[in-house]
Amino acid sequence: MTTGQQVNPFAAFNFTLIVDGLSGSHGFSECSGANTEQDVIEYREGNMDFAVIKLPGLKKFGDITLKRGFTTNRELWDWRRSVLEGTVIRRTGHIVLNDEAGNPSLRWKFTNAWPKQYSAPSLSDTATEVAVEELVLVVESFELDAS
Numbered sequence: 001m002t003t004g005q006q007v008n009p010f011a012a013f014n015f016t017l018i019v020d021g022l023s024g025s026h027g028f029s030e031c032s033g034a035n036t037e038q039d040v041i042e043y044r045e046g047n048m049d050f051a052v053i054k055l056p057g058l059k060k061f062g063d064i065t066l067k068r069g070f071t072t073n074r075e076l077w078d079w080r081r082s083v084l085e086g087t088v089i090r091r092t093g094h095i096v097l098n099d100e101a102g103n104p105s106l107r108w109k110f111t112n113a114w115p116k117q118y119s120a121p122s123l124s125d126t127a128t129e130v131a132v133e134e135l136v137l138v139v140e141s142f143e144l145d146a147s
Contacts, residue, residue: 014102017066019093019113022075028068029132031095034108035062036142061142064095064110070121070131080118080135088114094145112140 017028039057066076082089090112097106116138121131 014098014100016096016098016104017093018096020091021089022079022091027071028066030067031064033062033065033136034095034110034142036060037062061110061139063116064113064137064139064142066135066137067132070133076115076133076135077118080115083114083116090114107145108142109145110137110139110142113137 015031017031037060039060041055041057043053043055044051045053068076079089079091091114092109092111093113095108095110096104099105114137115135117134117136119134121133123131
């Protein structure tokens with residue numbers, strides 16, 4: 001980047017979500033909760049004067065919540081149903097943030113995801129918005145992908 005060059009931030013609505021093995025995974029309207037955090041282990045030796053050493057502990061990865069307009073595509077429900085029936089199908093996926101031209105710019109990878117929760121759309125005869133289904137995925141890793 002040269003001095004004085006303006007760099008615009010990416011728009012939050014311009015993303016693609018790809019989950020291996022799901023053909024309809026591009027149609028999500030919202031993706032949230034993807035994060036990493038780590039516990040802190042505080043350690044103090046007996047001869048240290050009121051100082052604590054902080055060591056990195058257990059790594060944790062946030063649940064990813066996906067929302068999309070409800071259609072006749074049953075893939076999300078079928079994936080969740082398999083877990084309910086005792087067969088956990090783990091999948092890898094990518095959250096891709098696109099630039100203004102629609103080209104992939106940043107990519108996060110999550111692994112060993114499986115659905116812990118599925119929510120059917122809220123329905124009301126006075127509502128005018130789109131019916132939205134929600135899937136919550138637990139993941140075992142989440143990272144900014146180099147590819």
